[in-house]
Every structure is written in C-alpha cells, then in structure tokens.
Amino acid sequence: AHFEAHDFSRHELFAHFGRALLDAVPASSASSSSAAARAAAGGRDGGRGRLLLTNGDEVVNAVRYAQQCEGRRADVLVLDLNYLQFQWHVTFAGPKHYSGVVFPGHAYGSRPGDFQMGAFLEANSARFDVYVAGGIVDADRTWTARWRLWPSGPLMRVISKERPIELSAPWQRESASQLEALVPLLAPQPSVPSAQAATPGGGATPLGALLDLLDSLLGPALSGSGRGNDGRGTPAEGSWEEVVVLNHYAQAHYNRAYYVLQVGLELGTNADVLALAARLYEQLASTGVPGIAEVPDHVYRNIGVCYSRLMGLEVDPAKRAAAAQRAAAAFLRYLSYSSVAEADRRQVEGGILGLLPTPSGSDPTPAGAAGGTPAKATVGGATRAPSTGQGHAAAHSQATTSPPSKPKAKRAAKKTSS
Numbered sequence: 001a002h003f004e005a006h007d008f009s010r011h012e013l014f015a016h017f018g019r020a021l022l023d024a025v026p027a028s029s030a031s032s033s034s035a036a037a038r039a040a041a042g043g044r045d046g047g048r049g050r051l052l053l054t055n056g057d058e059v060v061n062a063v064r065y066a067q068q069c070e071g072r073r074a075d076v077l078v079l080d081l082n083y084l085q086f087q088w089h090v091t092f093a094g095p096k097h098y099s100g101v102v103f104p105g106h107a108y109g110s111r112p113g114d115f116q117m118g119a120f121l122e123a124n125s126a127r128f129d130v131y132v133a134g135g136i137v138d139a140d141r142t143w144t145a146r147w148r149l150w151p152s153g154p155l156m157r158v159i160s161k162e163r164p165i166e167l168s169a170p171w172q173r174e175s176a177s178q179l180e181a182l183v184p185l186l187a188p189q190p191s192v193p194s195a196q197a198a199t200p201g202g203g204a205t206p207l208g209a210l211l212d213l214l215d216s217l218l219g220p221a222l223s224g225s226g227r228g229n230d231g232r233g234t235p236a237e238g239s240w241e242e243v244v245v246l247n248h249y250a251q252a253h254y255n256r257a258y259y260v261l262q263v264g265l266e267l268g269t270n271a272d273v274l275a276l277a278a279r280l281y282e283q284l285a286s287t288g289v290p291g292i293a294e295v296p297d298h299v300y301r302n303i304g305v306c307y308s309r310l311m312g313l314e315v316d317p318a319k320r321a322a323a324a325q326r327a328a329a330a331f332l333r334y335l336s337y338s339s340v341a342e343a344d345r346r347q348v349e350g351g352i353l354g355l356l357p358t359p360s361g362s363d364p365t366p367a368g369a370a371g372g373t374p375a376k377a378t379v380g381g382a383t384r385a386p387s388t389g390q391g392h393a394a395a396h397s398q399a400t401t402s403p404p405s406k407p408k409a410k411r412a413a414k415k416t417s418s
Contacts, residue, residue: 012185013241014058017248018066020182021059021133022073024153025050048129049100052155055081055134058244063133077101077128081137084108100127110139118142121158130158134247151255153178154248165263167276175256182249184235184291234293245291253289254298257281261302264309271313278306278326297337301348304330308355328355 028050054060060080066072077098083089087107094103102123105115117140121130133155136143149156150165153175235241257280264273281303285295307327314320331352335345 011241013235013244014062015065016185017058017244018062018064019070019072020154021052021063022066022076023181024155024178025052025073025076025131026129026152028075049127050076051101051124051128051130052076052078053081053130053132053136054078055132055137056247058240058247059134062244081108081134102127116140116142118146121147125158125160131155132158149259151175151252151259154182154252156255167260167263167273172276179253179256182252182290184241184245184249234291250289250292253284257284257299257302261306264306269313271310274306274310274313278303278310281306297334297339300330300334300337304328304334304348308351311355324355328352331355 028048052063054063060078060082063078067074067076067078077100079098079101083093084103085108090103090107094101102120103115104119104123106113108115108117108120110116117136119142121143124130131152132149135156136149143158146161147158148161150159151157235245257277260273260280261277264270264277267273281299284299285303288295304327307323307330311320311323311327314323331348334340335348340348
C-alpha cells in the first residue's frame, strides 16, 4: 500500500556520490598496473600512495560500496576517521588492510597513547598524497600549524603550508572540470503545490528598486537569478540526499571560490588573486549550484569582500570607483536576504557607507570600510567553517569567515575528546 513512498529504485545519488569521491583522487603514475598489484603494494604507485580519509556515515558507506562492491579504484587506501578512534581497528585492521600506513599511537584521539592528525600526517606525508572527504574532526587542531586543506573536486587535499598555491589557468580549467561532474542525480520528487519562494531583491521595496537599478548597471552576476537545479529539482528536506547535496556537492562548488579568497586575504596585496576570487563567486551568483534552489547569501557577501579589498588596492580612480560600485551592489544584495543576522546586518550597513562617493579631496576609504570579511555560507541557518574549524567573523573586520554549514547528519559521528 505504501510502495511508492518507500521505492528507492530510482535513487542514484549515493552510487554517484561514492564514485565521484574515489574518482576525484588523481590516478597514480603507474595506473596501468593491475588493481590487485596496487592493492598489494599498499595503494602505492611510483613511490607515493593515495590515501583517502573519510568522515561521516554518508561518506564512508558510499565509498565502501563503490570500492568493495563495484571494484572501483582499488589503488586508493580508504581510512575512516571514526573507525580509527577504536584501538581494536588500528590493531587488527591496520596491518592487514593498510600496508605502508604508519599509525603513531594506539588509536586516533586525545587519550594517553593516542595520536592526532598532526602526528599522523607527519608520519605518512612522505609516503602518501592525502585527501579528505567529510572534513577532519573539528576538535583536532594539531595539523593546522603545518598543513592546509585545498579543494580538489568534492575532496580536500592536505598540502604543506610551505607549498605554493597553484592558481594558474590550467588549475582553473581543471578545477572547473572537476565540478562539472558534480551534478546530483536526484530522483524525481512528487509534485507538491507550494508557494513560490521570493527571489532576493525585487522592485517591491525601496531596497528592491535600488537592487534592480544596480543589477541593470552591473550585469547578471549580481542579479540574484542564478539557479542550478538542472531540471532535477532539490533534495527532499530531511533526507540523506539533502545531507549529501548540501554537505558535499554544493560545498565543493563554494570551496573553490572560498579558498582562493582566503589565499587573497593571506597575501593581502595581490589584486590578481582577489580578482580571481571575485570572478569565481560571480560565476556562482550567475549560474547557481546544482541541487540548490537559490543563490545563498554568503556568495554576495564574499563578492562584496573581494571588491572592497580590490578597491583598497586600486590606484586608478575610475577602476577604484567601479570596484566600490560592485562591492556596494553585492553587499546590498546580501542585505536583501532575511537570513542575515541582525548584528551582521548593522555592521555591513555601516561598511557600505564607506563605499559611497565622498566630497572631492576627502579619503573615499575610511579605516575599516574597505577591508571586508568573506562570509560563511549559511545553509539551514547554521554558520560554521567548512571542515577546518575556522570561527565565524563579522563583515569589515580582519578575521575571515567561510562557506556553508552542514545540516546535522542523522547519526552523530563519534568525536575525539578535546
């Protein structure tokens, strides 16, 4: 009687998700060798292995199915951070399944005799290229002094902070290609009549009229009309599909722009990097993200951050005025969202005043006005860093904020004690 409600035969998302995670790990230099030989060598080819750290039920189960049931990417060693917190797993599974991996303690945790991520990476970085799916345990910050995460499709690669960041045109093309494959295969949802969600902005209010005017001047990147459903709709609220789409597919798209912006803020005076971040965010605003119904507020806030920082670096008056115009338009678009916290709204409103034209001869960028802070993505109202534990910060400060939060998984993962 309830077959239709429980029929998951057309739900392809998790199968696609597991394959996408494994396929995002670059093939080794000896990829032509047999899978059995690579597995016997501890996942290593050409002297370096491929190690994938998983975190979260949806991640490890999707990867396990793709690898163990479909026989996909046997050259990749998969280590689950939650299982590593049990000494029995490290003791019995380690020697059998993770040849070549060094475990510098009894288990992953903070108890006496345990190891944490900093020590694990130090022990294995010479043997393996390490990738992460689902993030590193938030309470573990031991790795952050020497290592950083860098987007690699739906994964994050662990790289040394001493390594130069690659932002060349080939990287831009490759990273865009990786994201093109991340279109969630959502099962068709029953048609349920519902009220049409209002597009942020619109001419019904004075703010909406101003936004419409700015959009007509500045183009579609700030129009708020980007959609990325690709005709397949959005995942059902509260479903595992929603967890995957928000936590992983959408997050990958946001991470590409966000981490470029972080590099721009670290460098401080590199206008090219900030301009690249602005362009990547404007692409998100223009095209949307597959599976997400509307452009989230943080995209516009971070566009404003990019241009306000560029304004402070620009010496040409005309280009400086153009950057200020785009920054103001993006921040105004951000303020049109009802999801913006009141304290943040007041601070951004104050910062916008510093972007407005001033009388001739005065300084158009008062202290603190042109700095700007990249906004966190906020999905479902929560605000947190994208698996790196970075804290939230307000607009126009020197701190940084980050892309979208994760909806709570159906079962909370075991965490290391802090």
